[in-house]
Amino acid sequence: MTPSSSNNNSGLLQQSEGRSPQELSCGGGGGGDVVEGSKGLKKGPWTAVEDQILMEYVRKHGEGNWNAVQRNSGLNRCGKSCRLRWANHLRPNLKKGAFSPDEERLILELHAKYGNKWARMASQLPGRTDNEIKNYWNTRVKRRQRQGLPLYPNDIKQSQQSHSHSRSLPTTTIQNPFQSTTNCTTPTFSFQIQSPIQAHHLHSLSPTPPSLSPLSSPHHPKSTTLTSLPLFDPSNPTTTSSFSSFTFHRPAPILGAPVRYKRYRDSVGFSPPVSPTPQRSTSILRANSMPDIASSHLTSTNSMPESAAFQFPRTLNPSLPPLPSSRTQFEYSESFLSSTGSVYSVKSELPSSQVSQTQSEVTIDTKVISAAAAAALSASQAHSSNGLLEDLLQEAEFI
DNA sequence: AAGGTAGACAACCGCCAATGT
DNA sequence: CACATTGGCGGTTGTCTACCT
Known part of the structure; x- marks a missing residue:
């Protein structure tokens, strides 16, 4: 499975088929033609x-x-x-490609902590998106289920005993469809509980147990059955103790960004609120990156000299503080190259290419960037030209 | 060679909280 | 305060490719 295999995903055009216009969110459209x-x-x-x-x-x-x-x-x-x-x-600082072993490990730990809080997990995985993590996890869940293996390795099982989730315990016992005598006949359920500890992980660690969701959708109504699963089994001392020792791990506040009840979309490179009291009117100013709150987890990319970094000109918010952390800036430059390659080297009406995998570890200097921009400009001349390329060149010289 | 399956990935959806008017 | 808008989030679906039988 190559990372580029999905570049040619023209088949996605079939999505949303059969939905009524009212059901479609983006503009409410989408009736017959799914495009x-x-x-x-x-x-x-x-x-x-x-x-x-x-x-x-x-x-x-x-x-x-x-x-x-x-x-x-x-x-x-x-x-x-x-x-x-x-x-x-x-967005410029995205990593592409397979997760590294360190990242995989971190995902496991974070999932043990947070459950299906993909955005929160992503905030601690530099350059990774919630979608990537979610996809990775769901794939992993399916694989582990099929193999009859527990979701978490033993050390994480042990280490996460103290973790739980912010969701409240269900006060009423709602039948777990995966434990019911009537619904457990399908082979896919054979994974469900193989040991007490596994039961604990399945049901207490995830507010919406991801281990079940991929298999649940064909058989169960969305969310109601899953989210209502008992998160903690009172009869299980392990789970009760884990709840009592719950500590909520949340990334440290960034730049005074307010903690929103549900919004933790503060992953690296994601535009954070730049003001302690952000307002919507300022949202357009959020193109700047933020401190790399996850650098403590994965520091291998943090060594890029700032001088090598390219960054978008902050034309709209000159008052904002400088971009934090060298890594973020580096990834701007990294992605700049990737993006230019992606944007300008591909057939224009085919699905766009993904960020190049091979450039992730390249040391970038201004010459390279200039060359890339020049190449992009050259390549783009077959395109209808606009000011973008000139801007890119300008930015390359900007460094 | 053909069919099935798993993995990877992209993109959509509905929900909902925050914010603006 | 009510309503509308925006956008963040988690869940889900569909397609492609590689691999296996």
Whole structure:
């Protein structure tokens, strides 16, 4: 399975088939043609041209106000789709490719701590998105289920005894469909409880047990059965003790960013609120990165000299503090190269390429960036040209 | 060679909290 | 204060590729 295998994912056009227009969120469209909604908003895989438009828009206007992207850039995508594309694929400091062993280990630990809090986990995995982690985890769950193995290795099992979740205990016993005598006949349930400790991990560690969700959807209504599973078994001293010793691990506040009840979308490179009292009107200024709160976990990429970093000009928010941490800046430059390659070297109306895997460890200097920008400019001349490439060159010289 | 399966990935959806008007 | 908008989040689905039988 190569990381690039999914680049050619044109088949995604079939998504949302059969949904009524009311059910579609982005603009409410999407009736017959799954590529365009009723408002003409495109769906399905993003093309390189779309990526280019979105990148240029974000570069000029910053993140946030995603619905304005469609209004102002002509990009025929709903704001949500733009945001997702940016967050998961275009933002500059993304890592691509398989998780390293360190990252896998960290995911296990974080999941033991947080459960299916993908965004929170992503905040501690530099360059990784919640979607990646979620996909990884779901795949892992399926694999472990099939193999009859516990989700967590023993050391994590032991170490996470003190972890639990912020969700309250269910006060009433709701039948666990995976333990019911009527619903456990399918072979997929054979994994469910093989030992008390595994039962504990299945049911107490995850507020919405991810180990079950991939298999549950064909058989159970969404969320109700899963989220209502007993998180802790009072009869199990292990689970009760874990609850009593619960400590909530949350990333340290960043730049005074307020803690929102549900929003922990403060992963590295994700635009954080820059003000202690952020307002929506400032969201457009959030294109700057934030301190790498996860650097303590994975520090291997932190050694890039700041002088080598490229960063988008902060044209809209000159008052903001400098970009924190060398790693973030490095990844800007890293992704700059990748993105230019992605944007300009691909057939324009095919699904866009992903960030190059091979550049992740490349030491980047200004010459390289300039060369990349020049190459991008050259390559783009086959395209309809706009000011983007000139901007890129300018930025390359900016360093 | 054909079919099945697993893994990886992208993108969508609904929900909901925060914020703006 | 009510309503609308925005966007963050977790869950889910669908496709592709590689591998296995």
